[in-house]
Amino acid sequence: MKFFITTPIYYTNDIPHIGHAYTTIACDILSRFNKLLKNDVYFLTGTDEHGQKVEKAAKEANIDPKKFVDMLSVNFEKLVNHLGCEIDDFIRTTEKRHIKSAQALWNKLIENNQIYLSNYEGWYSVRDEAFFQENELKKINGSFFTENGSPVEWVKEESYFFRLSNWEKKLVSYYENNTDKIAPKTRLNEVLSFIKSGLKDLSISRTTFKWGIPVPNNNKHVMYVWIDALCNYLTSINYPDIKSPIFRKYWPAVHIVGKDILRFHAVYWPAFLMAADLEPPKKIFAHGWWTNEGQKISKSLGNAIDPYEIINEYGLDQIRYFLFREVPFGNDGDFSKSAISIRVNADLSNNYGNLVQRILTFIVKNCDSHVSPSNKFNNEDLKILEHLNKKHKEYLDFMNNQQIDKGIKSVIELLSLTNSYVDNQAPWTLKKTNISRMHTVLYIIINIIVKSSLMLFPIIPGSAEKVLSFINIDINELDFDNFNELIDKDLRINPPSPIFPRIDQ
Ligand code: ME8
Numbered sequence: 001m002k003f004f005i006t007t008p009i010y011y012t013n014d015i016p017h018i019g020h021a022y023t024t025i026a027c028d029i030l031s032r033f034n035k036l037l038k039n040d041v042y043f044l045t046g047t048d049e050h051g052q053k054v055e056k057a058a059k060e061a062n063i064d065p066k067k068f069v070d071m072l073s074v075n076f077e078k079l080v081n082h083l084g085c086e087i088d089d090f091i092r093t094t095e096k097r098h099i100k101s102a103q104a105l106w107n108k109l110i111e112n113n114q115i116y117l118s119n120y121e122g123w124y125s126v127r128d129e130a131f132f133q134e135n136e137l138k139k140i141n142g143s144f145f146t147e148n149g150s151p152v153e154w155v156k157e158e159s160y161f162f163r164l165s166n167w168e169k170k171l172v173s174y175y176e177n178n179t180d181k182i183a184p185k186t187r188l189n190e191v192l193s194f195i196k197s198g199l200k201d202l203s204i205s206r207t208t209f210k211w212g213i214p215v216p217n218n219n220k221h222v223m224y225v226w227i228d229a230l231c232n233y234l235t236s237i238n239y240p241d242i243k244s245p246i247f248r249k250y251w252p253a254v255h256i257v258g259k260d261i262l263r264f265h266a267v268y269w270p271a272f273l274m275a276a277d278l279e280p281p282k283k284i285f286a287h288g289w290w291t292n293e294g295q296k297i298s299k300s301l302g303n304a305i306d307p308y309e310i311i312n313e314y315g316l317d318q319i320r321y322f323l324f325r326e327v328p329f330g331n332d333g334d335f336s337k338s339a340i341s342i343r344v345n346a347d348l349s350n351n352y353g354n355l356v357q358r359i360l361t362f363i364v365k366n367c368d369s370h371v372s373p374s375n376k377f378n379n380e381d382l383k384i385l386e387h388l389n390k391k392h393k394e395y396l397d398f399m400n401n402q403q404i405d406k407g408i409k410s411v412i413e414l415l416s417l418t419n420s421y422v423d424n425q426a427p428w429t430l431k432k433t434n435i436s437r438m439h440t441v442l443y444i445i446i447n448i449i450v451k452s453s454l455m456l457f458p459i460i461p462g463s464a465e466k467v468l469s470f471i472n473i474d475i476n477e478l479d480f481d482n483f484n485e486l487i488d489k490d491l492r493i494n495p496p497s498p499i500f501p502r503i504d505q
Pocket of ligand 1 (some may be wrong): 008011012018019020022213230231256257258260261288291297
C-alpha cells in the first residue's frame with residue numbers, strides 16, 4: 001500500500017519553534033511506522049514563502065523578500081535533519097516547479113468555470129492570512145480582532161473569487177458518507193457544522209501587494225497565499241502531470257495539520273481539488289496546540305521554545321518521546337521542563353533503559369555474552385509471551401489510527417510487565433539453581449526487548465537502533481509480519497552503554 005504524508009508548509013516569516021517541530025516529528029513517526037508495515041511511504045514537508053505576512057516580515061528586516069525567504073527556509077530544512085526525520089521532498093513555494101503547478105491549478109479552475117472576477121470588501125488578518133466575517137471578530141477599544149487576538153484590516157479591492165458556495169452541499173454529503181476523512185472525530189463535527197452554517201465564495205487573489213504567484217493572464221493580481229500554499233502537496237508529486245507515475249502512485253495524501261489550519265485543509269482544499277477534477281485528501285488529521293508552561297506560545301510574549309535548545313538539553317529521542325507520550329495526539333498540551341524529566345525518567349530510564357541495561361549486562365557477565373533459543377516454557381513464560389502478542393496488537397490498532405500516545409503506552413505497559421517478570425523469575429538466582437531455566441528466561445526477555453524496540457523505533461529511532469545494535473540485530477531484519485515468531489538463532493550480546501541516563505530534576 002502507498003502512504004503519502006504531509007506536514008503543513010511553514011511560513012518563512014520567523015525561525016522554527018517547537019510547534020513546527022511537533023508536526024514534523026508526528027509525520028516522521030507515522031511515516032516510519034508505515035515503512036515498518038512495508039507500505040510505500042512518501043513524506044513531504046517544506047516552506048510557505050509568499051503572502052503579505054512574509055512580505056511584511058521581510059520589509060521589517062529591510063531585506064529583499066526573495067533573499068529573506070532563502071535565508072529563513074534553510075532553518076526549516078536543517079531542522080528536519082536535526083529532528084531525525086527522514087523526508088522524501090522539501091518543497092519551497094518560490095520554486096519554479098511550484099509556480100508552474102499553482103498556475104496550472106488556477107487555469108484548471110478557470111477552465112472548469114470555478115473562478116470569476118469581482119470586488120472584495122471585508123476584514124483580513126495578515127497574521128492568519130485569512131478573511132473574517134464581522135460576527136467572527138471582537139471589538140476592543142474601537143478596533144476589531146480575531147478570536148485569537150490577531151488584528152484585522154479592512155480590505156477593499158478587485159479580486160478573483162472561487163465558487164466555494166457551490167461546494168457546500170457536496171462537502172456535507174462527502175463528509176457524512178466518509179466519516180473517516182477527518183480525525184479526531186470532534187474535528188469532523190466542527191468542520192461539518194462550519195460548512196452547514198453556510199459557505200460564501202472565497203476571495204482568492206490580491207492586488208494591494210506583489211509578493212505572490214502572479215495570476216495567469218492578469219499580472220495585476222497575485223494568488224491568495226492559501227491557494228498557492230495548499231497546491232504544494234500536488235507540486236511535489238509532479239502536478240500538473242497527473243499521468244506521471246509518481247502522481248498516480250501517491251495522490252491523495254494524508255495531511256497532518258495543527259487545529260489552527262483545519263478549515264483551510266478540510267473545507268477549501270477538498271473543494272479546490274474536486275473543482276479541479278482531483279481526488280480530495282485521503283485524510284486530514286488535526287492535532288492540538290502546545291502552550292509553554294501554561295502560556296500561549298507567541299512571538300510577542302517571546303516564549304517560543306527553540307527545538308535546538310531543548311534537544312541539546314534533554315536529547316533528541318527524549319524530546320520526541322515526551323511530545324508524543326505526554327499528550328494524546330489531537331489534544332492540546334502544555335510544555336514544561338519538569339514534565340519532561342518525570343516522563344523520561346519513569347518510562348525511558350527506569351523502565352525500558354533499566355530492563356535493557358540489567359539484562360544485557362547480566363548476559364555479558366554471566367552467559368559469555370550469548371543467548372540461545374529455547375522452547376521449554378512454563379506458565380509464567382507463556383503468560384508474558386501472551387502479553388507481548390496482546391500489546392503488539394493493541395499497538396498496531398492505535399498507531400494505525402494515529403493514536404500515537406496510546407500505541408506508546410501499550411509498549412510501556414509491556415515493558416513494566418516484563419520488568420516484573422524479571423523480578424519474579426530472578427535469573428541471578430536461577431544462575432545458582434537452574435541454569436537451563438535461566439537461559440530460557442533470558443531468551444524470552446531478549447525477545448521482548450527486541451520486539452519492544454521495534455515498536456518504539458518510529459518514536460525513538462536512534463535509541464531503538466542502539467539497543468538493537470547491542471543485540472547485534474539490524475532493524476531491517478525486523479518487521480511486524482513475523483512478529484509472533486521468536487528469534488531462532490544464537491545471539492551475541494555486546495556490553496551495553498547507557499541509553500537513557502536519568503535526568504536530574
Ligand atoms: O499555517 N502547537 O504555517 P505556520 C502545535 N503556512 N503546533 C504548532 C504550534 C503550537 N503552538 N505552532 C505551530 C501555516 N504549529 C501555513 C500552512 S499548509 C498548506 C500552509 C504547527 O508556519 C502546526 O502544525 O503558521 C500548525 O498548523 C503549523 O505549525 C502552522 O505553521
